Amino acid sequence: MGHLNIQQFVQTLPVQAAHRIQSGEEAINIAKQLATQFAQEASLRDQNRRLPVDELNAFSQSGLWSITIPKQYGGAGVSWRTALEVIKTISAVDPSLGQLPQNHLVILEHIRLDGTEQQKKFFFDLVLNGVRFGNAFSEIGNKHVADFKTILKPVNDNANQHGFEVNGKKFFATGALLAHWVPIVTVNDGGLPHLALVPRETAGLTIINDWSSFGQRTTASGTVIIEQVKVPVEHVIPIYQAFANPTVAGPVSQIIQAALDAGIARGAIEETIQYVRQYARPWIDANQDKATDDHYTIAAIGDLKIKLRAAEAVLDLAADQIEKASQEPSDDSVAEASVLVAEAKVLTTEIAILAANKLFELAGTRSTLAEHNLDRHWRNARTHTLHDPVRWKYHLVGNYFLNEIKPPRHPWA
Numbered sequence: 001m002g003h004l005n006i007q008q009f010v011q012t013l014p015v016q017a018a019h020r021i022q023s024g025e026e027a028i029n030i031a032k033q034l035a036t037q038f039a040q041e042a043s044l045r046d047q048n049r050r051l052p053v054d055e056l057n058a059f060s061q062s063g064l065w066s067i068t069i070p071k072q073y074g075g076a077g078v079s080w081r082t083a084l085e086v087i088k089t090i091s092a093v094d095p096s097l098g099q100l101p102q103n104h105l106v107i108l109e110h111i112r113l114d115g116t117e118q119q120k121k122f123f124f125d126l127v128l129n130g131v132r133f134g135n136a137f138s139e140i141g142n143k144h145v146a147d148f149k150t151i152l153k154p155v156n157d158n159a160n161q162h163g164f165e166v167n168g169k170k171f172f173a174t175g176a177l178l179a180h181w182v183p184i185v186t187v188n189d190g191g192l193p194h195l196a197l198v199p200r201e202t203a204g205l206t207i208i209n210d211w212s213s214f215g216q217r218t219t220a221s222g223t224v225i226i227e228q229v230k231v232p233v234e235h236v237i238p239i240y241q242a243f244a245n246p247t248v249a250g251p252v253s254q255i256i257q258a259a260l261d262a263g264i265a266r267g268a269i270e271e272t273i274q275y276v277r278q279y280a281r282p283w284i285d286a287n288q289d290k291a292t293d294d295h296y297t298i299a300a301i302g303d304l305k306i307k308l309r310a311a312e313a314v315l316d317l318a319a320d321q322i323e324k325a326s327q328e329p330s331d332d333s334v335a336e337a338s339v340l341v342a343e344a345k346v347l348t349t350e351i352a353i354l355a356a357n358k359l360f361e362l363a364g365t366r367s368t369l370a371e372h373n374l375d376r377h378w379r380n381a382r383t384h385t386l387h388d389p390v391r392w393k394y395h396l397v398g399n400y401f402l403n404e405i406k407p408p409r410h411p412w413a
Contacts, residue, residue, distance in 0.1 A: 013180055014130035019063035020074070024082035027067045031089040034062060039093035043373045049217050052097050056132075056178055059090070065101050066127045068108055073124040080252070080319035084259040088312075091263025092270065095380045096218040098263050100175045102256045103135035106411075107183050109252045110195060113242045119234065123197070126181070134179025134200070136224040138172040145388075146410060150226060152186040152194050152236070163232045166196050170224040176200070177207050177220035184226060185239070195237040196229075204229040215376075215383025243409040246334040248326045251341045253411040255318055257387050258341065261348035262312055264384065268355035268377040269304050275363040275374070276301075297362050304355055311347035318344045331406060338407035339400050342393040349390045352381040388412045 021027050038055050045052055059065070068083050069075025083105065091098025104127075111123050127133070139149060150168025166186050176182050182205060184196045198205060204227040211222040242249035280291035288294055318340035325333035356378035360367055367374050396413060399405040407413040 014057075014061060016061070016130070018061045018066065018128065018130035020128065021063040021067055021076045021078075023076060024067075024078040027064060027076065027078055027082055028085055028089070030062050030064060031086040034059060034064075035089050035093045038090065038097055042094040042097075043376065045094070045218050046096070046376045047373055051178065051218050051220055052094070052100075053178065055094075055097055056100060059097060059101070060132050061130055065104055065130075065132060066108075066124075068105055069124045069127060070112065073120060074128050075124065080255065080322050081316055084255065084262075084315060084319055087256060087259040088263040088266060091260045092267035094218075095260060095264050095267070095384060096216050098260050099216060099219050099384065100178070101132075102260065103137065103174055103183075104133040105256055106249075106253045107133045107195070107197075109249060110237060110239045110242060113247050113249055114195075114237050114239050119237060122234070131180045132175065132178070133197070134176035134182045135172075135174045136170040136176055136182050136184040136226070138170060139168070140171045145412065148185060148187045148193065150184065150186040152188050152196060152231075155230070163230060164196065164236055166198075166226050166229045166231055168226045170226070172221050173207070173224040174219045174221040176224050177209055177222065182207075182224065184224075184229070192238070192240040195239045196231040197235045197237070198229060198231055202229055213383050215379035215381070217379075243411075246325075246329050246331050246409070248322050248329070248334060248337055250407075250409060250411055250413045251318070251322050251325070251334070251337040254338075254341045254345060254388075254413065255315070255322060257384075258315055258318075258345045258348040261345075261352040261381070261385055262308070262315060264377065264381045265304075265308050265311070265348065265351040265355045268352070268359050268381065269301075269308060271374060271377060272304070272355070272359040272362055273301065275359070275367055275372075279366065280362065280364050291362075300358060300362055304351070304358060307347070307351045307354065311344065311351045314340065314347055315344040334409075335400065335406040338413050339397055342396045342407070342413070346390055346393045346397075349385045352385055353378075356381040 064086055067076045067078045071077035087098055111120055152164050152166050155163060155165045166184055179200050181197055182200050185193055186196050187193050206225040208223040209220055211220055276291050282288040282291045282294040286294045291297055321337040321340050325337040396407050
């Protein structure tokens with residue numbers, strides 16, 4: 001870890017334009033093909049903290065990073081059900097890879113909601129050609145997650161006429177190390193959040209590979225230092241507008257998180273089934289020859305599958321409501337989307353952690369050996385589900401139904 005010459009990892013821009021996906025069916029088929037490929041060395045990447053450079057290039061060049069771009073701008077304009085299925089499919093084999101487009105997709109949504117027509121055409125075209133957005137959102141040591149200290153101030157000099165300068169420091173910068181552009185969340189002198197999008201090689205932008213978490217090890221979610229970074233006015237988007245009015249910005253941000261957790265659960269359950277079939281032994285009192293005939297093991301697998309199906313069903317309901325609220329935004333439609341997403345977040349969090357725990361209970365002591373690296377499922381589930389406290393999702397849902405209080409408007413609701 002530490003300061004790195006990030007040119008060794010990825011080219012400044014893709015040499016070839018990314019594939020253009022035409023339909024949701026094609027997107028899901030490509031995701032399944034890539035998942036088979038990504039699964040092959042997923043455990044080794046986790047063990048060695050090896051950044052998935054080749055895999056990430058294949059992922060974005062496949063066209064999957066542009067599928068939510070509206071059709072009128074050249075994208076596939078897939079439904080959120082489809083986009084989430086892609087995230088779940090990749091996350092089931094490698095949640096770090098599944099997390100890397102998470103903020104990228106949120107940025108695309110903010111461009112759709114808050115960008116000018118010129119900005120939409122410019123940035124959507126970049127992404128359609130294979131450009132990846134990273135993430136420089138969160139800060140540490142502040143009063144709370146939305147207490148941003150990264151400052152956007154106007155400047156007017158010969159080199160940057162009618163532009164801005166950004167100064168600050170970020171952490172949890174998922175994907176920034178391997179991005180082509182780094183979107184920075186910053187606030188103006190009125191405290192209003194804006195998104196300043198800059199090429200990764202911009203002067204004053206330093207990306208540090210210091211992510212040391214025990215889970216989601218290869219997201220390179222480390223530090224970004226922003227020192228007198230110059231940004232033209234055309235690359236600044238007033239994202240506060242998405243929360244000043246009823247929009248799906250918050251639910252979209254949250255539902256991608258929930259989809260990733262559902263993918264982790266899928267992967268952990270599949271790993272459990274395969275291990276039990278191949279290696280596990282029945283308990284002595286079961287009076288069975290195979291672990292797959294052990295009554296309690298069978299019941300436990302059934303319980304996991306039921307809970308996963310329920311979580312994914314609510315996730316689909318939430319995706320459908322986001323589609324509705326996107327087409328007909330109102331206080332009520334957006335509130336209902338936020339509530340359904342919160343319900344999905346509760347269920348996907350619970351099944352991800354439960355599945356990762358049950359893996360060892362059903363597989364037995366030998367499954368804890370380092371050579372299997374099965375603990376990566378628990379480490380990834382425990383790490384990613386900490387993104388925002390699920391205990392507050394219960395409060396959001398209960399407050400909505402008991403007191404008729406609509407959810408707050410911010411990226412965590």
